[in-house]
Amino acid sequence: MKVFLKNDSSVDFCPVRDVFDRIGDKWTVLVMITLDQGESPLRYHELQERIGDVSQKMLTATLKRLQEDGLISRQLYPEIPPRVEYALTARGESLLPHLYRLAEWASEHMRDVKKV
Amino acid sequence: MKVFLKNDSSVDFCPVRDVFDRIGDKWTVLVMITLDQGESPLRYHELQERIGDVSQKMLTATLKRLQEDGLISRQLYPEIPPRVEYALTARGESLLPHLYRLAEWASEHMRDVKKV
DNA sequence: CAAATAAGGTACGCATAAGTATCTTACGCA
DNA sequence: TGCGTAAGATACTTATGCGTACCTTATTTG
Numbered sequence: 001m002k003v004f005l006k007n008d009s010s011v012d013f014c015p016v017r018d019v020f021d022r023i024g025d026k027w028t029v030l031v032m033i034t035l036d037q038g039e040s041p042l043r044y045h046e047l048q049e050r051i052g053d054v055s056q057k058m059l060t061a062t063l064k065r066l067q068e069d070g071l072i073s074r075q076l077y078p079e080i081p082p083r084v085e086y087a088l089t090a091r092g093e094s095l096l097p098h099l100y101r102l103a104e105w106a107s108e109h110m111r112d113v114k115k116v
Numbered sequence: 117m118k119v120f121l122k123n124d125s126s127v128d129f130c131p132v133r134d135v136f137d138r139i140g141d142k143w144t145v146l147v148m149i150t151l152d153q154g155e156s157p158l159r160y161h162e163l164q165e166r167i168g169d170v171s172q173k174m175l176t177a178t179l180k181r182l183q184e185d186g187l188i189s190r191q192l193y194p195e196i197p198p199r200v201e202y203a204l205t206a207r208g209e210s211l212l213p214h215l216y217r218l219a220e221w222a223s224e225h226m227r228d229v230k231k232v
Numbered sequence: 233c234a235a236a237t238a239a240g241g242t243a244c245g246c247a248t249a250a251g252t253a254t255c256t257t258a259c260g261c262a
Numbered sequence: 263t264g265c266g267t268a269a270g271a272t273a274c275t276t277a278t279g280c281g282t283a284c285c286t287t288a289t290t291t292g
Binding site for chain 2: 014015016017018019020022023029030033070091094095098099100101102103104105106107110
Binding site: 199 | 236237238239240241242
């Protein structure tokens with residue numbers, strides 16, 4: 001299949017890289033998996049606690065981007081203090097099985113690989 | 117499944133992130149796909165030409181790491197000038213279907229997402 | 233004698249990613 | 263009056279990824 005590289009050898013069109021550019025950063029998949037494994041919607045501070053070592057700045061940025069990409073939803077309840085609930089969208093959920101399959105592969109193969 | 121996050125909320129153990137840390141950089145998946153779509157082994161300069169815009173430094177670094185991780189093999193023929201052939205290993209090939217599935221997902225969903 | 237050739241190595245610098253620390257808002261409550 | 267609370271915003275600093283430019287090696291060929 002030549003769908004993944006242009007014939008002129010340019011690199012602009014490569015779906016795999018599109019995905020990695022979007023979710024290949026330090027926190028995105030972790031946020032998605034945390035949402036998937038939590039009870040339905042999770043609040044901002046719940047996410048922060050479950051992930052543990054994410055900085056507030058990066059969690060905010062990651063959530064904002066995930067929302068812009070339509071992978072999670074953000075529901076604001078304008079109370080005082082405010083309450084915000086995050087949840088996976090259908091599109092976000094449709095990505096997760098692929099991530100889990102990657103995780104399975106990793107569990108089988110990364111042990112030897114990981115001499116970091 | 118709680119396999120992906122530790123119960124103490126630490127982030128050290130997450131297979132998905134292990135994979136992304138290893139192959140989530142700018143060139144790794146592209147090299148793997150290029151090898152997969154080329155005729156069996158490819159030489160260094162063939163890779164460089166097919167990928168097009170990868171710098172020599174990054175291609176070298178990427179190949180070295182892929183080799184360290186056992187995802188590609190490197191066969192050196194000590195001629196003058198030297199000849200080196202790179203090919204996917206069985207482990208490398210076992211990862212590719214997962215990448216292609218991610219690519220399919222991307223083709224379906226990233227069009228809307230990508231307003232970069 | 234000098235150039236070309238294949239596969240790199242190395243030094244330097246910029247741009248971006250990520251971390252840290254401080255500030256904000258609006259209200260209830262002591 | 264001022265403190266706590268939830269969800270951020272912002273400025274500043276540090277770390278990392280990547281690119282550019284130049285060097286190297288050993289041999290054949292003009």
